[in-house]
Amino acid sequence: SxxxxxxxxxxxxxxxxxxxxxxxxxxxxxxxxxxxxxxxxxxxxxxxxxxxxxxxxxxxxxxxxxxxxxxxxxxxxxxxxxxxxxxxxxxxxxxxxxxxxxxxxxxxxxxxxxxxxxxxxxxxxxxxxxxxxxxxxxxxxxxxxxxxxxxxxxxxxxxxxxxxxxxxxxxxxxPPINIAWNLFILEKMELFKDKRQYLIELQELAHSLVKKYNMNTLSTTHIISIIIGDNERLDKITNYLKEKKYFVYGVKEPTVPKGTSRIRIGLSPSLSKDNIIDFFQELNYALNTFF
Ligand SMILES: Cc1ncc(COP(=O)(O)O)c(C=O)c1O
CATH class of the missing domain: 3.40.640.10 (Type I PLP-dependent aspartate aminotransferase-like (Major domain))
Structure with missing residues (x-):
């Protein structure tokens, strides 16, 4: 194998x-x-x-x-x-x-x-x-x-x-179709190299914006959680982002400890760099507007 x-x-x-x-x-x-x-x-x-x-x-x-x-x-x-x-x-x-x-x-x-x-x-x-x-x-x-x-x-x-x-x-x-699909993914893995490289670029960009806006995260990877606080504030922020057409899910207490409800962003190579820049601008606005 x-x-x-x-x-x-x-x-x-x-x-x-x-x-x-x-x-x-x-x-x-x-x-x-x-x-x-x-x-x-x-x-x-x-x-x-x-x-x-x-x-x-x-x-x-x-x-x-x-x-x-x-x-x-x-x-x-x-x-x-x-x-x-x-x-x-x-x-x-x-x-x-x-x-x-x-x-x-x-x-x-x-x-x-x-x-x-x-x-x-x-x-x-x-x-x-x-x-x-x-x-x-x-x-x-x-x-x-x-x-x-x-x-x-x-x-x-x-x-x-x-x-x-x-x-x-x-x-x-x-069923065999699942197994065939898994084999297909394994065989094609090398062909996704450009996408993986691009994802690293998106990740670096996103982390630089997190830093620029002083957002609270422990992430070092393509999964970026921004700690918001309580569930109520999280709802206000995710609702605002949804109005702006960003379909963002919050991770709420009790899945995470009290006071650490968060927005979780999973980066994907289907996003453009402008998508990332615009999103973090909106998130920064929401963080400074809703308490
Ligand atoms: C770290 C980790 N391990 C295992 C699983 C379980 O995998 P599956 O969804 O295939 O049951 C998950 C989530 O689904 C997970 O996040």
């Missing part, structure tokens, strides 16, 4: 994450999970008999403290992270995480839902790090423009899931 490792296809990213964790994590396992990991990861842990610890979001020094404290107390340790996080558009330091793996010898699960496509075959593939990741999940619902998820892992784990993974076995496979 492109990934030079066995691949197993799941009907959804949710099932893929859940299945990996509930199949391999037992009562002798410690799972250390990023505090903001996706619901599918949390559910997988809840369905397993493992002990759970969570480290502060993207804080690998906190992860290291937890690893040091617990390294001799369990038979296995699993560490789970996403690459890009969709609520803020912030991103894990994958190389650093793999350095920790080399030091503490845990099993590493990485979810690339928000980096496949934008980073071609994914961030781990781009950085040549596939071999260090024990379970790489690639949900296709975002940049993949599809449905389902690849799981990239070694042959032993793959065979085990085929025989034991309940969310792999006890569900009907997706």
């Amino acid at each position: 492109i990934y030079k490792k066995p691949v197993l296809f799941f009907n959804s990213g949710f099932d893929c994450n859940c299945c990996v964790i509930e199949t391999f994590c037992d009562e002798k396992t410690l799972v250390i999970s990023d505090k903001l990991n996706h619901a599918s990861i949390h559910d997988g842990i809840l369905h397993s008999k493992a002990t759970l610890l969570r480290y502060k979001h993207l804080d690998l020094s906190h992860l290291k403290i937890l690893l040091k404290k617990n390294k001799d107390k369990f038979e296995n340790i699993f560490v789970i992270s996403e690459t890009i996080y969709s609520m803020d558009g912030d991103c894990v330091h994958l190389e650093e995480l793999i350095n920790l793996k080399k030091e503490f010898n845990f099993l590493l699960v990485i979810d690339e839902a928000h980096s496949f496509g934008v980073y071609s075959y994914g961030m781990a593939h781009n950085k040549n790090l596939i071999e260090y990741i024990d379970f790489l999940t690639i949900p296709l619902g975002k940049g993949g423009g599809s449905t389902g998820s690849y799981l990239i892992c070694n042959q032993l784990y793959k065979d085990y899931i085929i025989n034991k993974g309940r969310k792999f076995i006890y569900t009907t496979a997706l």
Whole structure:
């Protein structure tokens, strides 16, 4: 395969994450999970008999403290992270995480839902790090423009899931048209190079405008969340933007913590640079008008 490792296809990213964790994590396992990991990861842990610890979001020094404290107390340790996080558009330091793996010898699960496509075959593939990741999940619902998820892992784990993974076995496979579409996307990935390059330009432009207008974001990627405050202010701002024909969705409390309701912008190569400039001008106006 492109990934030079066995691949197993799941009907959804949710099932893929859940299945990996509930199949391999037992009562002798410690799972250390990023505090903001996706619901599918949390559910997988809840369905397993493992002990759970969570480290502060993207804080690998906190992860290291937890690893040091617990390294001799369990038979296995699993560490789970996403690459890009969709609520803020912030991103894990994958190389650093793999350095920790080399030091503490845990099993590493990485979810690339928000980096496949934008980073071609994914961030781990781009950085040549596939071999260090024990379970790489690639949900296709975002940049993949599809449905389902690849799981990239070694042959032993793959065979085990085929025989034991309940969310792999006890569900009907997706129809062939979906599989053909996924293959089509994989084959054409190289042809989208110009679009990916253009997306980086849009991303740089958008981030320069965020800075210029002093907007509040944690993003370093193509997903840009601007923290607004409470739900009421968010509604006023998104309504204004909708009147201006920008179809902007807010992410509200309780999906995000109180007081951090936000506008989430997902950049796409179908936008022009003028679209971005005009949008941020309107957003800046709204931020300075509605309180
Ligand atoms: C990080 C992440 N992982 C997994 C999933 C689940 O993937 P799917 O929609 O294919 O079930 C999502 C969202 O859909 C996600 O954002």
